[in-house]
Amino acid sequence: MKEWFMKLSISKKLAMVAALLGIIALFIANPTDDNKIYVNAKEMALSTVKDQDKIEVMTLADWLIKEKSDFTLVDLRNEKEYSEYNIPTSVNIKMEDLLGSGLMRNQKIILYGNDDIAAAQAWFVLRSSNYKGVYILSGGLNEWKNQILFPKLALNATPEQTAAFEKVKQISAYFGGTPQLATAEQTTTSAASTIKPAIPAMPKLSTPAVGGKATKKKKEGC
Amino acid sequence: MMPYFKFDYFGFDFGLVVAFIIGIGFGFALERGGFGNARILAAQFYFYNMRVLKVMFTAIVTAMLGLFYFAWIGWLDLSLVYVGDTYILPQIVGGLMLGMGFVIGGYCPGTSVVSASTGRTDGFVYLLGIFFGIFVFGEMFPLLEGFYNSTPMGRVTLPEFLGISHGMVVFLVVAMALGAFAAAEWGEKKIAKKSGRGVE
Numbered sequence: 284m285k286e287w288f289m290k291l292s293i294s295k296k297l298a299m300v301a302a303l304l305g306i307i308a309l310f311i312a313n314p315t316d317d318n319k320i321y322v323n324a325k326e327m328a329l330s331t332v333k334d335q336d337k338i339e340v341m342t343l344a345d346w347l348i349k350e351k352s353d354f355t356l357v358d359l360r361n362e363k364e365y366s367e368y369n370i371p372t373s374v375n376i377k378m379e380d381l382l383g384s385g386l387m388r389n390q391k392i393i394l395y396g397n398d399d400i401a402a403a404q405a406w407f408v409l410r411s412s413n414y415k416g417v418y419i420l421s422g423g424l425n426e427w428k429n430q431i432l433f434p435k436l437a438l439n440a441t442p443e444q445t446a447a448f449e450k451v452k453q454i455s456a457y458f459g460g461t462p463q464l465a466t467a468e469q470t471t472t473s474a475a476s477t478i479k480p481a482i483p484a485m486p487k488l489s490t491p492a493v494g495g496k497a498t499k500k501k502k503e504g505c
Numbered sequence: 506m507m508p509y510f511k512f513d514y515f516g517f518d519f520g521l522v523v524a525f526i527i528g529i530g531f532g533f534a535l536e537r538g539g540f541g542n543a544r545i546l547a548a549q550f551y552f553y554n555m556r557v558l559k560v561m562f563t564a565i566v567t568a569m570l571g572l573f574y575f576a577w578i579g580w581l582d583l584s585l586v587y588v589g590d591t592y593i594l595p596q597i598v599g600g601l602m603l604g605m606g607f608v609i610g611g612y613c614p615g616t617s618v619v620s621a622s623t624g625r626t627d628g629f630v631y632l633l634g635i636f637f638g639i640f641v642f643g644e645m646f647p648l649l650e651g652f653y654n655s656t657p658m659g660r661v662t663l664p665e666f667l668g669i670s671h672g673m674v675v676f677l678v679v680a681m682a683l684g685a686f687a688a689a690e691w692g693e694k695k696i697a698k699k700s701g702r703g704v705e
Contacts, residue, residue: 298683304570305679312670314576315583383660388585413582 322411336406337421338393340430344454347371354391354416357381359401360424368486370395370427371458378405388414395420395427432460432486459486507581532619541619543611543627550608553696555689562682573675591658610634 288296330336346354347370356373358365365375376384378401386392392414394402402419409417420427429435434455436448452462509515515523538560539545548554575581607613612620612631620628642649663674 298686301566301570301679302683304574305676308570308573308672308675308679310672311573311577312672313664314573314671382584413585 327407327410336418338418339421340427341454343370343393343420343427344431344458348454348457354393354418355386356393356420357386357395357405359394359396359405364397368424370424378408381405381408382412386414389416390414391416391418393418393420395423398423398425431455431458433463434460435463507575508585531615532622535616535619536623540616541623541625541628543620543625546613546616547608547611552692555693558685558689562685566679566682569675569678573671588660588662591661592654592656593658594656595653 291299343356352372356370358369358373358375359378360375361377362375365373369375373395376386386409392409394405394409394417396402396405399419399422402423406417406419422429430451431454434448434451436445440448448462455462535541539556540560545554545556549557572581572583572586576583603613610617610627610631612628614635617628617631617635621632622628646653664671667674
């Protein structure tokens, strides 16, 4: 047996190794289970505790105004909500499509839903699949509306607050928002101040929301 | 864990250095395999020298077994390995055109660079042709764009498409390769006997 094997040429020996490995592969079936995830619990918990994985809406607004493009903004809401309004430059990816959506693992990804919950769930999915730079937009779209689109100035605002509000107004205008100003009637009559101002219209989308999917996909391969 | 680049073990710049080193190695292996010679390459299509088939299948089987077992051991995250999107119709047409060029010119793009680097004139002419083709394609791209992006199928792999396990695909490809090797050896001997032409 041994002699017979020694007599074979090197290519025949290699062919036998390949055949053997091929047959073993048949029994292994699948080398990795795609649905199984590995989590470094401590690392994940630490980054959450330290708030390293959150981006404030003001910070994001600032980045968008400065036209920073080193991140991908992902809208996790459904298509209808996305087409009605979305934060500029965002792409619409459903939670279940996240892993196959062409997001890169070395990319900076900022997630948002209406609130924090969907984003936090998506954050976990991505982090556990070895995506490194995943962030949550703190407060989600609701916070974006509160702070950026429809910022409110308190009736008894101090001069400092008013000055700060002037800045916010400019940011808001950039994104087509409607700052909520305390009007004269509201200040004079106590009855009027309890009436909530009508919800202002959402800014119109300047770019067609449909088909705005992952515009720039990094090319790979030969 | 592999792939190293996706896990950010090194940056883009160092990635280029690694690519350069691997590229030199790849070219060297091709040259030593005789792939800098258009006669050997073109002979494949007339079936009197099956070296291309043997080398290609060996490369496929080696890489496939490596990926499969590395993933099984846990060294490699298969989901991070880049798989290009499939656009079935344009890719078939493109493949046929590349094959025709291969038969006529005696090189594929990679081997023409190997050939040119060893100073062969036909290699240089072929390289010029490649750049001319790239230029024409680039200029015509607005016209071709619709076809270029037609019949998209996304990321498709054989196990998904056929609905069988990875191991089954590995086994079938290995069996196919070994069968092809045996057939190639047999065919070469037969043709050499018949026409008196050498096997190289």
